[in-house]
Amino acid sequence: MRMLAAVMYEQGLPAPFAKSQPFRIEEVELDGPGEGELLVEVRGAGLCHSDLTVLEGMRKRPLPVVGGHEGAAIVREVGRGVTGFQVGDHVTMSPVAGCGQCRFCQARRPGLCKAVTAAKAQGMLGTGVRRLRFPDGGLLNHYSGISVYAQYAVVTPQSLIKIDKSVPLDIAALFGCAVVTGAGAVFNSAQVKPGSTVAILGLGGVGLTAVMAARESGAAKIIGLDVLPSKFDLAQAVGATHCFDVREPETVQQVRDLSNGGVDYAFEISGQRNALDMAQQITAPGGEVIGVGVGRATAMFTVAHLPWVNDERVLRGSYMGGGVPQDDIPRYVDMYLRGQLPVDRLRSEPLRFDQLNEGFDRLSAGSVVRQILLPHGSI
Ligand SMILES: [Zn+2]
C-alpha cells in the first residue's frame, strides 16, 4: 500500500532541524504482512531523546530509514501463523522483540536477544525481511523493527503488546519506550526498596516515569536533577521530593547532605558522561548507579576502582526497562488506569507530520516532555 512516512536520508544534519529537515515526509510503499507478521495502523508515535541522538549521528543507522520507535496502533491484518491477535486489537509497539528461542529470551530477557537485534540493526524486521520500499522499488529500512513515523507498519507479533481499549492511543504510545524504560529501571532493574533514597538525573519522559515509579515503590526521598529548572514543577507534581539544578556547583554536596551521605539509587537517564560522573558522586557506599540513558556508541566513562570495591558499589545497565514488555506494559497500563503512574502528565502537544522536524528542535531545547506524532492527523 501507498502511505505517508517520515524518511531520514542522512544523520548529523545541523540544528535547527526545522531548517535542515532530517525527516522528509514522503509517500512510500509498504508490503505484506508476510508469514509471522501483522499490519497495524499507527495512531500515535512519540519523539524520544534517543531519536534525537540518532538524528545527531551519535549512533549510526542503515539509511534511508523510516524513523520512530515508540508507538500505538490498531491491528488491521493478521498474517499467517500469527496467534493471539485479532483485527481491531489496540496495541502498544515496542522496540524490544526477542526471538523467543535464544538463551536470553529463555531467561525472559528479550532486550538482550542478539538474533533479533542483528536483524534490526540492518534495518530489517525480526523476520529478516524489509516490507518498506520506495515507490520506484528502492531500498528503505525499518527502524527498531517498528518504524512508527508512518501511517501503517508491518511488524512481528513480538513487537506488539495488546492493551486495554480504554487507554487513548496517544497515551498508549508512551508505554512503548518512555514508560517501560523508566518504570522498568525502577521496578525490574534496581528493584527500589521502600524507605530508600533515589536520585533521577534527567527529567524527560523516561526520568519522570522513573520518578512516578520510585514514589510507587515507597522511596522516602526522590531527588530530581536536571539542567533545566523549568522541569522541576512537573517533577514535583509527580513525586519528586526535591529538585536541583546540576549546573550549580553545590548540587553534589546538597544531595549528599539531604540523603545522609548519598542516595541508595542514582538513575542516569540523560546519557551524558558528566551526569554518570555525578551519579557516582552522589551515591552512598553500598548504593547503586543505574545507567538508563543511551550515549554515543563509542563513549567510555570512568569508575574509581577502590571505592567501587571497598564501598560495594553496583553499576547496573538497564535497557528498555530490563523486562518482558508483554508482561510489564499491561501491568503499567493498569497502574496508569488506577492513577499510580499518571503518565498522561508526560504528554506535550500532538504533532502533524509537517511539524516533526520542528518537534525535535523543541525536544532538543527541553521545552517539551513527550510530543506525540499523529500520523493520520488525529488520534
Ligand atoms: Zn525511546
Ligand SMILES: [Zn+2]
Ligand atoms: Zn532471542
